[in-house]
Amino acid sequence: MPGSDFVVGWVENGQVYFQDRHVKHHQRAYTAPSASVNLGDADTIPSTLEVDSSQDYDLLLGYENVTHTVLRFRRRLNTCDPRDIPITNDTMSALWIMHPEKPTSGSYAGKLTAPKNDGVMRGSQSVYFLQRVNQEAPRVDEAPRVWELRNHEAKIPPPGDSIYWCRVFQMPSIPTKHHLIRYEPLLEDTGKIHLQHAILYECQESVEVVYYANRSGQLCRELGTPPLSCNVIVASWTRGSEGFTFPPEAGYPFESNSPKYYVLETHYSTPNDFDFQNDELTDSSGIRLYYTPELRRHDAGLLSIGIDPNWRHIIPPGQPKVISSGHCISDCTRQAFPDNGINIFAVVTRTHKIGKQIRLRQIRENSELPLVFEDDNLNSEYQEYRRLNTPVRVLPGDHLIAECSYNSSQRSAITLGGLTDREETCIVTSLYYPLQKKLTTCHSLPSLPTVLNSLGIQELQTGSNPLRISAPPELAGMTLETRLLTYDWRHHFPEFQLATQRGSFRPRCWNANYNFLPGTENMEAHFPNITNIFERDRTSAAARTTCPPIADNERSTSEVRERPPTLIDNNQIEITNRNNKVSRSPGEHTLSLSHATRHNLSHTFLILTTLVTTLFWGFL
Incomplete structure (x- = not known):
């Protein structure tokens, strides 16, 4: 991806090679990819990975055994290097490429051709790097109950296609008010490949809702638009997420005085190169809800x-x-x-x-x-x-x-x-x-x-x-x-x-019954008159980075500045990507960081560990 910020690493004869690189922009017109870009398309991967004049990734650990190449490294959130993409709390894309062959001799300080398709494993994952959310299961003393909402054999679409599948559920009968305090994904093996997101909507009870609650699911378009007046999002899971936990002071209320209905919308897609050996491939993934009779201070x-x-x-x-x-x-x-x-x-x-x-x-x-x-x-x-x-x-x-x-x-x-x-x-x-x-x-x-x-x-x-x-x-x-x-x-x-x-x-x-607030039915309004506009400051107040001006002769690629690896003890962010189930030959592995914009951030460090083959890794 033009403008992507890459690191490249491999191990050869016990020597660790590790570099901060970037993808050179093409001269042709280019459409910035989404965070879910298909890295299998060779045309979307420009061929030249150039060495950054400023080497801003620190190698903390590197070694190789018969099954893995291990590289552990860190980087400041904002390096002040125009070739590096600042790490913010926006949605970012982590891209990776693994190749069984190592770069040719002499490529360490020169241009490197990005791997194409033969023998390559590649992928991408959207991520919020600076957001840490409690993912612990509810405590035993909260006496949590579990409600699992699963699809029933939703049919997976053919390669290159996608579907939205909906199923309506009636909540189990509860004698007293409860609080929803957490939800998490329920993924079958098929869902791990094909399920992109799942959204749970609260519905207004109607004859149609009750009818669909007695069915095992259907294409969402068959429910109408909007589907059954179910438009309040109670839970939203997307690929890569581990779920959501409510703060300790609040829970979403499940009332006992009337039946409640919910519709689960799931988006399935199949990659173009997926080997579809079974024409009737189905999935029964869904969402698990935790709710408790131990009410918290506030209804959410x-x-x-x-x-x-x-x-x-x-x-x-x-x-x-x-x-x-x-x-x-x-x-x-x-x-x-x-x-x-x-x-x-x-x-x-x-x-x-x-x-x-x-x-x-x-x-x-x-x-x-x-x-x-x-x-x-x-x-x-x-x-x-x-x-x-x-x-x-x-x-x-x-x-x-x-x-x-x-x-x-x-x-x-x-x-x-x-x-x-x-x-x-x-x-x-x-x-x-x-x-x-x-x-x-x-x-x-x-x-x-x-x-x-x-x-x-x-x-x-x-x-x-x-x-x-x-x-x-x-x-x-x-x-x-x-x-x-x-x-x-x-x-x-x-x-x-x-x-x-x-x-x-x-x-x-x-309100929840689609009734207007009194006096607003026929109202017309205008954009408010804002006399004091808030000026955004994307930097951290605790550790703000001031980047010096960049001289023209520093903008081009020059000799690599090498630094010895250093180990650190205190990390603000640590992300681990481990793959120890599949044996792979030593090779080349790239990770990339990609983003649409550049902003100043703090000197906080991002630390990552990869346990795979040779590494190409980066941001988009």
């Missing part, structure tokens, strides 16, 4: 903030950055939240294929407070609940904004808001305490006048079907659909973006 609640999925959410084509905002207005929080406010302690974000960045902003009396949450390197296939370091208090009257950025540069047609992967969305679901029941969905939707104004339309013909334009004269008679498809986005995108940001929108402040 769920609040969805963002843009209501609708065609009025328009993303023009061919643009590297399109910003869309969903609002939870002050009138709604003032009416719904308790006097002391609520405390947000975790969030899960949701965009689809072209969503790249998201942040949750908080406005109080025209002043913007520090961001509740942000991620500048989203991956639509890796979105799960993330605990905040410190709960964020939101008071009555605060205005919340879910702001999403999209990259539509590779699309030739507009993208509309909706629930399918071909459409887009912008949602931040927050876990908070204490629970309030007046407001569960706090969305907004661009008003029709805003949409028309952003497209240069002054007026529509009354009663026309399909909708036709009556003014301005040069557009008279044109259908709204034609205007959407033929609009000159290339030259008029700035006007469109300005109109959507400054135009009015319709708040959608609903």
